[in-house]
Amino acid sequence: MSATTLDRAPAPVVTPAPRGLVRTILRLHRAALWIxxxxxxxxxxxxxxxxxxxxxxAQHALETYGYGGLLVTGGPGDAYNSLFYYPDTLISLASFAVALFAGGPLIARELESGTARLAWTQSVSPARWLAVKLAVPAAFIVVGTGLLTLLYHQLWSAHANLLIAGIGPRSLYFSLGPATVAAPLLGLALGTLVGLAVRRTLPALAFSGFAYFLVHAFRGNHWPFQGRYQQPELHSRSRAITSTGARISDPGCYDDKACLARHDVVRFTRAYLPSPDYWPRQLLETGVLLALTAVAVALAFGLLRRRAATG
Structure with a gap:
């Protein structure tokens, strides 16, 4: 073979390593990562x-003043009761934000700007591009929400007796088990599907948020396997203690001094009873969420294949 032939031979195609694609995604979305x-x-x-x-x-207030110590407005018990539910709100907002991020910056913005198609011409197949786009944020979602779920369940197990209300926000049930990890994964899959379908950043943001809002609303009120309350572990047993130390049924008059005097109640005790169907319900819901996630991911890959083929 002559030197001229060698000079004209096409350069070998080098497929970027998956690690290079991961680094690119982390660098491109570093602001979202830090947030x-x-x-x-x-x-x-x-x-x-x-x-x-x-x-x-809060425990000091309970031991010093009895159950009434938790009811003092602005006191440690009142503050503790309010703050106890804040992580649940933050976790719900994070799942919503994941759907917005997936639909807008992660997918639609790159399709709209042409960055994705440029990557496909650099020996990165559309399927690999989407697989890494999903895998990188999914890893951070699982680790982050998994850690918070473990901490939240530990908090509930250790200090639920310090809560003032017997039944808290219904969505708290979701934040105590594996369904909390599965929910933002569904948001990631839905946002990705919407981003591929719309291919424009702002409309994808709007549609992704709306799609996940519908799922979250249905999940919070209409899952047929969750019963009337979505918090099986929040069933409580409360007893009142009289001045003689006798335990009587809770008369339900914590801040009514006349009622307390009439029943000779000096303090209260309360125990939360775990429900035997808590974990079956959690695992069933987790399976449903993961199944919906798998369907959305499959549809996303099918749509991407068709988009890439038609240009």
């Missing part, structure tokens, strides 16, 4: 405070 890490750290810090100093302060 996610800050959210996980902040929420974990709140949960650790509730497990430690916050619980100690």
């Amino acid at each position: 996610w890490l800050a959210w996980v750290a902040g929420t974990a810090g709140l949960l650790l405070w509730l497990l430690g100093p916050g619980a100690d302060s």
Whole structure:
């Protein structure tokens, strides 16, 4: 073979390693990554405070003043009760934000700007591009929400007796088990599917948020296997204690002094009873969410294949 022939031979095709694609995604979306890490750290810090100093302060009020000590407006018990449910709100908002991020910056913006098609011409197949796009945020979602779920369940197991209300927000049920990890994964899959379908950043943001809002609303009120309340572990047994130390049925008059005097109640005790169907329900819901996630991912890959073929 002559030197001229060698000079004209086409250069070998080099397929970028998956690690290079991962680094590109992390660099491109580093702002979102830092926001996610800050959210996980902040929420974990709140949960650790509730497990430690916050619980100690509320427990001191309970031991010093009885159950009425938890009912003092602005007191440690009242503050603890309010803050206890904040992580649940933060976790729900994070799942919604994941859907927005997937639909807009992660997928639609790159399709709209042509960055994705440029990557496909650089020996990165559309399927690999989408697989890594899903795998990288999914790993951070699983680790972050998994950590917070473990902390939240530990908090509930250790200090639920310090809560003022017997039944808290219905969505708290979701934040105590594996369904909490599966929910944002579904948001990621839905956002990705919407982003591929719309291919424009702002409309994809709107449609992704709306799609996940519908799923979340249906999940919170209409799952047929969750019963009337979505919190099986929140069933409680409350007893009142008289001045003689006798335990009687709870008359339900914590801040009514006349009622307390009439029943000779000096303090209360309360125990939360775990439900035997809590974990079956959690696992069933987790399976449903993961199945919906798998369907959305399959549809996303099918849509991408068709988009790539038609140009």
